[in-house]
Amino acid sequence: AQTVTQSQPEMSVQEAETVTLSCTYDTSESDYYLFWYKQPPSRQMILVIRQEAYKQQNATENRFSVNFQKAAKSFSLKISDSQLGDAAMYFCAYRSPPGRSGGSNYKLTFGKGTLLTVNP
Amino acid sequence: KAGVTQTPRYLIKTRGQQVTLSCSPISGHRSVSWYQQTPGQGLQFLFEYFSETQRNKGNFPGRFSGRQFSNSRSEMNVSTLELGDSALYLCASTKQSTGTGELFFGEGSRLTVL
Numbered sequence: 001a002q003t004v005t006q007s008q009p010e011m012s013v014q015e016a017e018t019v020t021l022s023c024t025y026d027t028s029e030s031d032y033y034l035f036w037y038k039q040p041p042s043r044q045m046i047l048v049i050r051q052e053a054y055k056q057q058n059a060t061e062n063r064f065s066v067n068f069q070k071a072a073k074s075f076s077l078k079i080s081d082s083q084l085g086d087a088a089m090y091f092c093a094y095r096s097p098p099g100r101s102g103g104s105n106y107k108l109t110f111g112k113g114t115l116l117t118v119n120p
Numbered sequence: 121k122a123g124v125t126q127t128p129r130y131l132i133k134t135r136g137q138q139v140t141l142s143c144s145p146i147s148g149h150r151s152v153s154w155y156q157q158t159p160g161q162g163l164q165f166l167f168e169y170f171s172e173t174q175r176n177k178g179n180f181p182g183r184f185s186g187r188q189f190s191n192s193r194s195e196m197n198v199s200t201l202e203l204g205d206s207a208l209y210l211c212a213s214t215k216q217s218t219g220t221g222e223l224f225f226g227e228g229s230r231l232t233v234l
Contacts, residue, residue: 037225042227043227044227045210045223046225047222106168106175107165107176107178108153108155108165110155111162113162113163
């Protein structure tokens with residue numbers, strides 16, 4: 001079974017600074033998908049960024065970028081120019097590829113999360 | 121476009137009772153997943169439905185069940201409630217059943233078992 005580990009329960013960053021959240025995972029699969037989700041205090045989870053394992057290029061979405069190291073099974077999230085609205089719980093998640101039988105397999109395995117505080 | 125809607129948002133039950141939670145996915149989304157979120161265990165996958173069929177199930181006892189209707193709305197049921205079932209139950213929907221289709225989450229149903 002796949003596991004996802006976020007070793008930093010809490011992180012803090014000064015507004016406008018850069019912060020990196022760590023995530024490692026364990027899998028025997030060669031093809032998979034990785035995600036970072038954000039859960040603000042209102043509790044609605046929002047997708048921040050996603051990465052397909054077969055793509056070597058790291059994904060970027062505006063101020064958010066990832067450092068995907070497939071061999072090391074590492075998937076860290078970098079937030080540049082941090083804003084107060086970035087304060088939230090961040091979850092790293094893993095998804096296996098769809099089942100070979102053609103059946104849907106949309107199951108995410110989440111890490112325990114990292115609570116990010118942004119200081120003004 | 122309306123998001124994923126979960127009802128009720130908050131509920132309190134006592135041990136031994138049963139509860140039904142409802143989820144209306146985004147229009148056009150056919151895949152609905154359920155997750156349990158607790159401080160101790162984090163986010164755990166319960167089950168996923170696609171076109172009224174359960175495609176995948178997490179490691180939960182048989183007291184946890186679900187179903188999906190022809191309009192893609194989904195319900196989950198927990199029977200014989202235990203204190204440990206207190207949690208935030210999140211529903212998520214996606215249009216695609218394959219690929220990196222984005223999961224859209226609802227705000228959750230907060231269940232407290234006394």
